Amino acid sequence: MRIRRRVSTCLVGAWLLGACASPASTPDCNSPASADSRGCAVSPSLTDSGPALPRWPYLQSVHQTSAIVAFRTESDCLPTVRYGEGNTLTSSVSAGLSGTHHAVTLTGLSAGHTYGYVVDACGSTTGLRSFQTATGTSSLQTHFTAMGDFGTGGAMQKKVLEVMAMPQWRSELLLTLGDNAYPSGTEAELQAHLFTPMAPLLREVPMFATPGNHEYVTAQAQPYLDNMYLPTNNPQGSERYYSFDWGPVHFLALDSNCAVGLASPDRCTLAAQKAWAEADLIASSRLWKVAFFHHPSWSSGVHGSQLTMRRQFGPLFEKYGVDLVLTGHDHDYERSKPMHGDAEASYGQRGIPYLVVGSGGATLRPFSSPQPAWTEVRDAAAYGFLDVLVDGSTLTARFITSNNTVRDTLILKKPVVAVVPGVQEAALDAGTESRPGPMDGRVAPELQGPVPPADTPESVADPEEPLPPR
Ligand SMILES: [Fe+2]
Incomplete structure (x- = not known):
């Protein structure tokens, strides 16, 4: 299932981070002490908290403006993914449906930018992780x-x-x-x-x-x-x-x-x-x-x-x-x-x-x-x-x-x-x-080698295939 709904979220994600708070006066956010208590935006933790997910988030179909964050939960719940540029998670999106198999699409991304994200699911919050979106044609x-x-x-x-x-x-x-x-x-x-x-x-x-x-x-x-x-x-x-x-x-x-x-x-x-x-x-x-x-x-x-x-x-x-x-x-x-x-x-x-x-x-x-x-x-x-x-x-x-x-x-x-x-x-x-010339820096002709061996009969799985020690 792919959910492509995006929710802006000063009400959800950024609020939890303090980014949408309205302090009465401008706080001194450069001071490390109790910065979040004074309405300063703080970086999410890098550490996972709560029960371990049976499958941690994995990134799929990352393109220039969208990405899928997939993961599994132990029991049915309705997770949320918070995300944003750098470490500032200004957006969030709900998984849409309760369940254990989740694939949440993040939208509104920009090409070649780095985004951080965390997953809130069934009482677990994953540590902040980052990925880069696909670059566009202007990137070499x-x-x-x-x-x-x-x-x-x-x-x-x-x-x-x-x-x-x-x-x-x-x-x-x-x-x-x-x-x-x-x-x-x-x-x-x-x-x-x-x-x-x-x-x-x-x-x-x-x-x-x-x-x-x-x-x-x-x-x-x-x-x-x-x-x-x-x-x-x-x-x-x-x-x-x-x-x-x-x-x-x-x-x-x-x-x-x-x-x-x-x-x-x-x-x-x-x-x-x-x-x-x-x-x-x-x-x-x-x-x-x-x-x-x-x-x-x-x-x-x-x-x-x-x-x-x-x-x-x-x-x-x-x-x-x-x-x-x-x-x-x-x-x-x-x-x-x-x-x-x-x-x-x-x-x-x-x-x-x-x-x-x-x-x-x-x-x-x-x-x-x-x-x-x-x-x-x-x-x-x-x-x-x-x-x-x-x-x-x-x-x-x-x-x-x-x-x-x-x-x-x-x-x-x-x-x-x-x-x-x-x-x-x-x-x-x-x-x-324009058609490139011969590859690998070779410009001189080489003698043609023999045609390599033909296929061995194919099987779905090689029964003789040994597995290394687990
Ligand atoms: Fe194979």
């Missing part, structure tokens, strides 16, 4: 992270999350690349392996998820869909695949299960998703385009390359200027050379780097074959996540290990982006229309 910078195959609730997932929480890696948004909750994507597993271990992060960093094959073990990923509040900007109105913009980047989230035979046709089809994806990419004029999904188009890991994803969507990525493709499924890290079709891009041909970041926590699997010629870097010994910084015409992606080391760095550059005050958007549009 974006910082996001991505990881897949993490939902174990195990020690390595927690170690990866500890590093991701470090200030230098704290991003504006997180992309998940599937297998969010092993082994079967049930309601209980989503809680134990996703929402509980990731609660501190998801309270401040919006998660844009894609489903893996393990989510499809249970009811065609219905528990996953029930717990996510993702964009639904496709004709099917489905959260399984969607797109959104954040600053200079257009993100395309695909559900590869719909393409590899794991989804039943009444849930999603390759044809419908492909038709929507093409229209979506055509419509986007953002400078950068990043696609992400679970089954890898290029992989030399245990599962190997998923040829349906490569051959159905690769031509669209090439035709409409996708710059970077992020996937998971194989429990390792791998970055291809710039690829085109079924081979490395030849000289003068636009190539796309395909990354597997299936290293978020599930047990790593060693490579069983020599490194292919098309692989730039691969590593099946390091857990970690991808950190991506977009700054104008430069995109820098780093694979950060659970030991907080930079294992791999990829730098992509657009040909020209003229940064002239007042005309930045025009410059960006022009840059988008």
